[in-house]
Amino acid sequence: MAINTISVSGNLGKDCEQRWTPNGKAIASFSLPVKQGYGEHEKTSWVICKMFGSKAEKLPEYLTKGTKVTIVGEFVMEEWTGKSGEKKSAPVIIVNQLDFGGSGNQAGSQRAQQPTPQPQQSQRPQQTAPQNIEPPLDFDDDIPF
Template identity: 75%
Template sequence: MAINLFIVTAHLGKDCEQRWTPNGKAVASFSIPVKQGYGDHEKTSWVICKMFGPKAEKLPEYLTKGTKVTVTGEFVMEEWTSQNGERKSAPVIIVDKIEFGGNGGNQAGSQQPARQPQQSQQQAPQNEPPMDWDDQEIPF
């Protein structure tokens, strides 16, 4: 048995779009960039993310171009035939969870972007030296 779980944090490439299936089910879709490689060999691929049902109903008001999100879901390759008969495919994430702000935000079930609490940030104790890692000391 294989596990198909895709998790990525990125900024939306355009505003979320919403449509409705003939039976009245909401479908929200948006695109995110996924980078691979590095330096001169870096390449950006755009992945379509789709969320269905009640979770997708209010997403468009919160997911606008540039919004940082972390999505978790199943990776699939959607395939279709274009109007001129050409076979096409695109990578798609069927979103199970979405967090706003990229780390620790609210999940889509609440439909609200994460808000930072208005509390003072704790400072690190002054008697501890700052962490300074040498690449040779990292075990991986």
Template identity: 80%
Template sequence: MAINTITASGNLGKDCEQRWTPNGKAVASFSLPVKQGYGEHEKVSWVICKMFGPKAEKLPPHLTKGTKVTVTGEFVMEEWTSQNGEKKSAPVIIVDQLDFGGNSGNQAGSQQPARQPQQSQQRQPVQQNEPPQDWDDPIPF
């Protein structure tokens, strides 16, 4: 049996969008940047995150452009055919858990109210020429 769990963290690229399925189920979607490489070889790709049901009904007002979140969920490749017949696909995370600002104490579905980010608290991009080389830390497992 394979385990299909992915965790991603970043600042939303745009405000969360909410829609409803024909049977009345809420769907909230937003995008997060995923970086690979470093320095001049750094590349940023965007992954779509989707939530369904009661959580998707309540979160959109709190998920605005620039909000820092960490999501954990199932990784899938969504495939569809465009109006001109072209086959397309995109990486998607079906979100099971969402934390605001990297703070695990404020999870989606918890009793604590989500807070709106302040403009001054938005994370600025960090320039790194090479990855950290801290080999002396103990392995966490």
């Protein structure tokens, strides 16, 4: 049996984008950095995170550039055919749980003082990952973004 769960913590690279399917279902997407390697071989890649349904309707106003979040979700490779007919793919995380943390910028620090949005609590019953994998709220790293 394979388990497909990924946890990523970081600051949003840009504001969350929200769009709607023809059937009226909300889709929200944002990007998070993922570091690989170390020293002079360290590389940062940006992974796209997507939410669907009620989470995607309510959370985008809180997900602005620089906001620190920790997400738990399912890793998938999204595939499509480009305008020129070539096949393309990109790694995507389908978000199951999203938790807000501190932020690395001034605006994010102000947002952290606001109450946590209610939709976050409605996600917890759907959670399948263990509760103890999240970093402590006072976790302070030296990542510059």
